[in-house]
Amino acid sequence: MKFGGHMPLWLLVAIQVVVSAASLVVEIVAGRMLAPYVGMSLYTWTAIIAVVLAGFSAGHWWGGRIAGRPEALRATGWTLIGAAVTTALAASLLRWIAGPVLAGVDHPVWAIVVLCGAVFFLPSLFAGVPAPVLAQIGVQTGRDSGKALGALFAAGAIGAIAGTLLAGFLFISWLGSALTLAVVTVTYLFSGLLCLGWARARQVPAGLASVLALGLAGWAVAAPSPCQVESDYFxxxxxxxxxxxxxxxxxxxxxxxxxxxxxxxxxxxxxxxxxxxxxxxxxxxxxxxxxxxxxxxxxxxxxxxxxxxxxxxxxxxxxxxxxxxxxxxxxxxxxxxxxxxxxxxxxxxxxxxxxxxxxxxxxxxxxxxxxxxxxxxxxxxxxxxxxxxxxxxxxxxxxxxxxxxxxxxxxxxxxxxxxxxxxxxxxxxxxxxxxxxxxxxxxxxxxxxxxxxxxxxxxxxxxxxxxxxxxxxxxxxxxxxxxxxxxxxxxxxxxx
Structure with missing residues (x-):
């Protein structure tokens, strides 16, 4: 694969599918991770969906602001590294702050919203950045901009569907929450490093950030789980x-x-x-x-x-x-x-x-x-x-x-x-x-x-x-x- 220049459309589509899938896996896993602290209810899922959508929206806005700049692909690579680090941190962060948040916020519904926002807003924010950048690059790759935009929008939807199915039917049941987030961390790292490599960015800082993300993911996997058994339901x-x-x-x-x-x-x-x-x-x-x-x-x-x-x-x-x-x-x-x-x-x-x-x-x-x-x-x-x-x-x-x-x-x-x-x-x-x-x-x-x-x-x-x-x-x-x-x-x- 030759780095530099415009990414081919098929690679843009592949990255969009992978990032969208990973971001939806995090959303589904969020419900299971919050359950030991606040239970599973309409309030829990409402908070999760609202926080994740808020993160995506802010990320899309941020991505749109940088999409036309020469350094857009490099910036996108770094935001995916950010998604990896914050996703790897999520499980540990939740364990650290759940007690103080639930004790400090009197209204239990608002406590759920605050806890969810503190843990899952940043991973969603960083995961939302690539979509407009990849769409802009796709438009620039050829003469048929409509075809490129359609392919990338479809890729985002297909990735979201795949992520939802994988999380609900496979990952949580077989891997558990912490290991599932570790898989997502690696996925974000691979996508981010690919973007940075294509943009010919310096690799040493990215390597250090990757080590940090992998270390946090490993820490979360090794830490004691609040669950003795994670079933399909509880x-x-x-x-x-x-x-x-x-x-x-x-x-x-x-x-x-x-x-x-x-x-x-x-x-x-x-x-x-x-x-x-x-x-x-x-x-x-x-x-x-x-x-x-x-x-x-x-x-x-x-x-x-x-x-x-x-x-x-x-x-x-x-x-x-x-x-x-x-x-x-x-x-x-x-x-x-x-x-x-x-x-x-x-x-x-x-x-x-x-x-x-x-x-x-x-x-x-x-x-x-x-x-x-x-x-x-x-x-x-x-x-x-x-x-x-x-x-x-x-x-x-x-x-x-x-x-x-x-x-x-x-x-x-x-x-x-x-x-x-x-x-x-x-x-x-x-x-x-x-x-x-x-x-x-x-x-x-x-x-x-x-x-x-x-x-x-x-x-x-x-x-x-x-x-x-x-x-x-x-x-x-x-x-x-x-x-x-x-x-x-x-x-x-x-x-x-």
């Missing part, structure tokens, strides 16, 4: 909570949230209020001791494990992530042979299987990340179709004492499908503004008991809210959740 960790080494207890963390705790020697004890309510109410409302149950989400499989320990009825679990099931069996004493496990979305599982169940338990709520398709009128209609006569649907809801917008929307929506809707919570007065855990019960009959006592893990009493309180919560608004409109992220989001 960053998964098992945390030892044992106070006595001979009586182990462990906690499962998916992304940044605890999704369950189990003790080896206490399979009947639930360690969270919502699990204790779901387990206790399912037994109270069941029409027979060996009731069949369908569980939306597995987590630590604490309730299926407790049912198996009681020699209960058949259990079906829809857990979308096979790695969660594998870790539940490895670390949380769950025997997969005691349940039918469906590694698919719960709504898809219920829609595709005609089986009926005595109890369906929904554990979809986390904090501000809730699968909207599992809380709609249409989904509740499907749930009722899959219940045996006299069967019950139970789901956990998290809301704030002084708002109850989410609880009200869920209750109103369930009331469009079920004749009886109850709300259960701890039988104690909440503190002002307290974040509360509820279980909403829907069916055709009322629960036989007004309350019950269990362990969570300490002794605790749960009770149903009065009919008047439930009616007041439901009457506070008119919104019902549908497949067309379920603004759960807005309802659950932090108050201003």
């Amino acid at each position: 960053c998964i960790r098992t945390v030892d909570m044992s106070t006595d080494p001979t009586r182990p207890a462990r906690m499962m963390v998916l992304d940044h949230l605890v999704h369950g705790t189990s003790a080896r020697d206490a399979p009947q004890v639930m360690f969270t209020d919502h699990a204790a309510m779901l387990d206790g109410l399912s037994r109270i409302r069941a029409t027979r001791p060996d009731y069949s149950s369908f569980h939306i989400g597995g987590g630590t499989y604490s309730i299926p494990r407790a049912i198996a320990e009681r020699d209960g009825g058949p259990v079906t679990v829809a857990e979308i992530d096979p790695q969660v099931t594998r870790i539940a069996a490895r670390d949380f004493w769950f025997d997969p042979g005691t349940a039918e496990i469906l590694h698919m979305d719960a709504r898809v599982a219920l829609a595709n299987r005609p089986d009926r169940y005595d109890v369906i338990l929904g554990d979809a709520f986390t904090d501000i990340a809730v699968p909207a398709h599992l809380i709609t009128h249409e989904f509740y209609q499907l749930v009722r179709m899959r219940l045996e006569p006299g069967g019950s649907y139970l789901m956990n809801v998290i809301d704030f004492e002084d708002r109850l917008q989410v609880l009200g929307a869920v209750v109103r929506t369930l009331q469009t499908v079920f004749p009886v809707v109850e709300v259960w919570t701890e039988a104690a007065a909440p503190a002002p503004g307290q974040r509360m855990v509820f279980v909403v019960v829907a069916g055709t009959e009322r629960t036989a008991l007004p309350g019950f006592r269990t362990r969570s893990p300490d002794p605790i009493r749960f009770a149903a809210l009065s009919d008047a309180m439930v009616a007041g919560i439901a009457a506070a608004d008119t919104l019902t959740l549908t497949d067309d409109f379920a603004p759960i992220a807005r309802l659950m989001g932090p108050a201003d």
Whole structure:
């Protein structure tokens, strides 16, 4: 290959494809990298997309400013070196600043935006520079400027598609976030050095910058990951909570949230209020001791494990992530042979299987990340179709004492499908503004008991809210959740 002069169009197109692909890989990886700190939600992805687009826009403007200058190709090479260095730094930078940013910014949504901007704006800025420069060079390479521009615009789109597919279907699953960013770093370095070589720029500074980028990438790969397992869906960790080494207890963390705790020697004890309510109410409302149950989400499989320990009825679990099931069996004493496990979305599982169940338990709520398709009128209609006569649907809801917008929307929506809707919570007065855990019960009959006592893990009493309180919560608004409109992220989001 001969350096100097104008780059041929095919090489310009190749560089544009590679840079566009690399930049989209970074965007997809950003979601996985932020998840252990702020979770995966509408807010997280909105911040990522906005920050990356802002970086691209600023980079395109910068590239347009230098595109007609004689040193444009050399400057582009250096911006790609900059993209390599800042991409290599991203994983380490996120670990260093996440704690201070989240502690220093009061509003959690703005904290996500600030954190995302601090880590991912510069890689996107530098990656946005080459497009207008390469387009200008392409126009100058021949007489058919329209053909050159069309080829380069198409190359950018093709690269973006390829980067998205590679990140989502290949790189993260097989390499993990840090190693994926190392691959992107090398890709940017190769592209930048190619541009600098073609521009006949001095190689020593570029070599030193390349060593820096590779060193930062290697540092990030070697550093401890916040994830013990990076699955296709979650960053998964098992945390030892044992106070006595001979009586182990462990906690499962998916992304940044605890999704369950189990003790080896206490399979009947639930360690969270919502699990204790779901387990206790399912037994109270069941029409027979060996009731069949369908569980939306597995987590630590604490309730299926407790049912198996009681020699209960058949259990079906829809857990979308096979790695969660594998870790539940490895670390949380769950025997997969005691349940039918469906590694698919719960709504898809219920829609595709005609089986009926005595109890369906929904554990979809986390904090501000809730699968909207599992809380709609249409989904509740499907749930009722899959219940045996006299069967019950139970789901956990998290809301704030002084708002109850989410609880009200869920209750109103369930009331469009079920004749009886109850709300259960701890039988104690909440503190002002307290974040509360509820279980909403829907069916055709009322629960036989007004309350019950269990362990969570300490002794605790749960009770149903009065009919008047439930009616007041439901009457506070008119919104019902549908497949067309379920603004759960807005309802659950932090108050201003």
